[in-house]
Amino acid sequence: MAVHTAHLNPTEKERYLSKVSILGCDPYLIPATVFCPLTSAKRLPQLTFPDIYIYLIHNPSPYSRDSLRAFKSTDAYQYSVAGWVKEARIWHLELQKLYVIIAHVHHSQALSTKLTWPWIVVQEEGTVVMAHCTCMAGLGEVCSHAAALMFSVLAAVDRREGQTCTEKPCAWSKPSDKHVMYKELSHIFANQDQGKTQDPWQHMRPSTDEFKSFCEQLHQSEDQEVKPKKSAILSVIEGHSHRYIPRTVQLNLPPPLTNLYSSTRLDLNLPTLLEEGAKVFVELYLSTEQVSNDSDIPCLTSPLIRKRFIP
Incomplete structure (x- = not known):
């Protein structure tokens, strides 16, 4: 028996053992590595608010067999909203189709006191099977701490169901590997059914x-x-x-000055570079046709340029 249940009297221990016998193990003795964080769990029970309400209000008491009618525990959602549910973890028993969820929850009136340690068991379809808590009211199985854990699970389910398709992993359909042939726009909407060769859009296409x-x-x-x-x-x-056709292609224009660039000139000293520049300036030639084609550039139409480069 775990330390958390060693203080129970024989009747209470018998009830606790009957609960854990359904699981086949004590949730308090399960290694932490078996559980995964509730916020990152890939699978969750289909828990809804009516499932929580039915368990807290209409579920029969294990001692008196009357309805539990724990209306005050329905307000425990405020514990979850306030962040009092800590380290919520979940374990999926696939063969039994059950989920075991365990967490630590603050006391409502003593936040500095050691946290309670509730656990709940929920079926895959959302029915709450049983619950337990280390608080004084935990033996009643409907304490506010266990209820707060239920509402935390409900919040996790709502977040998952509210995700868009792009937020969910593997939600996009795998693209087809079928090779699609390109077609002209006029043939995209043509009738492709076998046995029908008549083009229904022929009357809409203009002739040549x-x-x-x-x-x-x-x-x-x-x-x-x-x-x-x-x-x-x-x-x-x-x-x-x-x-x-661009005008620069149609007209006979002189080659751009960028053609004078040569990486070999980067290693020349200044006197040699000036000599090379003078040689280029002497060999530069513009015909009358080239100047007239580029008459929009004022520098090429100046008298000095015409006298120097135009024969």
Whole structure:
């Protein structure tokens, strides 16, 4: 018999032994490594408030067989809310379909006194089977400390049920490994049933001539040759895409000065580097066509530049 039950009289010990015989072991003697924290348990009983209410109010007393009617214990949820339930742990007996939950709970009137040590047993579907506590009222099996532990389990169940699908582990469906072939947009909604070759959307698709006429009207409506704003769809349409070639590609422009960069010049001394710079400056050449194409740059149209680089 555990130290926590050694003080019981013969009648009380007999009742306690009858309870632990259902489990096959004394919860106070179970190693702590068997339990897991209540907040991180992967499986919990389907405990609801009506299950707690039925146990505290309508469950028959093991001594008088009358309903326990422990209405005061229904207020024990305040203990759980106040954080008086400490180190709640749970153990799942899969073969018996039972959960053993144990914790330490503060006294209601003496917070500095040694904590009580209640335990409860709950079936997988949520029915509270029995309870016990080391407090003076624990032999009645409906003390406020045991009830507070029940409400802590209820809170853990509510948190789990209130999680979104992305908060739960392995809640997302495994993606299919089936290879999906790409299709044109016009064929995505086509009827794929076997034996039905008729296209139900054929009457909605424009003909080739109608599509060309639409693109031409779109081009003319915006005066594409004059205004810089152009319809993006026309940039991928044959017969209109040539208008979207960048101006720098269409025109004959001189090579950018960034082409003069060479990593070998990083190791040159200053006199040699100045000589190389003078050589590049002498060989620099701009044609009249290149200057006219880049007339938006003032420095290339200045008289000095024209005199120095333009023949």
